[in-house]
Amino acid sequence: MKIVFATHNQNKLKEVLELLPSEIQLLSLNDIGCFDEIAETGKTLEENAKIKADYVTKKYGFDCFSDDTGLLIDALNNAPGVYSARYAGEQKNAKDNMSKVLLELNVNSNRKAHFKTVIHLNLKNESYSFEGIVHGNITEKEFGLGGFGYDPIFKPEGHTKTFGELSSETKNAISHRGIAIQKLVAFFKNRAL
Numbered sequence: 001m002k003i004v005f006a007t008h009n010q011n012k013l014k015e016v017l018e019l020l021p022s023e024i025q026l027l028s029l030n031d032i033g034c035f036d037e038i039a040e041t042g043k044t045l046e047e048n049a050k051i052k053a054d055y056v057t058k059k060y061g062f063d064c065f066s067d068d069t070g071l072l073i074d075a076l077n078n079a080p081g082v083y084s085a086r087y088a089g090e091q092k093n094a095k096d097n098m099s100k101v102l103l104e105l106n107v108n109s110n111r112k113a114h115f116k117t118v119i120h121l122n123l124k125n126e127s128y129s130f131e132g133i134v135h136g137n138i139t140e141k142e143f144g145l146g147g148f149g150y151d152p153i154f155k156p157e158g159h160t161k162t163f164g165e166l167s168s169e170t171k172n173a174i175s176h177r178g179i180a181i182q183k184l185v186a187f188f189k190n191r192a193l
Contacts (some may be wrong), residue, residue, distance in 0.1 A: 032062060
């Protein structure tokens with residue numbers, strides 16, 4: 001089975017490739033010749049995931065899935081949320097985003113947060129949605145060089161290390177994206193694809 005993952009983010013692509021079974025051939029946007037920057041104009045993660053998947057399906061005719069992920073921090077009224085990738089500006093710099101979060105939290109004792117991933121799938125003219133959530137806390141500084149995005153400042157519940165310190169295998173087993181992709185894979189398996 002061939003399916004397009006609507007992302008230009010090479011870190012996301014690598015993570016998803018590690019999670020999918022070998023019988024699913026994953027195509028990137030580059031693989032199908034899509035170099036467009038798909039505008040994420042939705043007000044929710046769900047809307048953005050749907051916008052990206054629908055764009056690819058309508059313009060290129062492929063079955064496709066897309067995700068949108070946000071970091072939601074309790075003390076910041078669930079910010080950065082849908083603006084997670086560009087929280088510190090349109091340059092979408094992870095270091096700048098983390099610095100802004102740490103500065104805004106400063107000495108706030110409530111460091112509870114959660115990551116949420118929503119996947120929108122267009123398959124054979126039908127649409128489906130899958131969600132993954134992981135709860136944790138924002139650390140007071142960066143730890144670890146692994147992962148990407150906010151991983152070095154997010155410590156998942158039940159763990160003593162941040163996503164930036166955990167192995168990719170451990171992170172993929174417990175992360176928001178990992179949970180959402182596991183649901184997607186189970187869906188594919190139930191359809192005997």
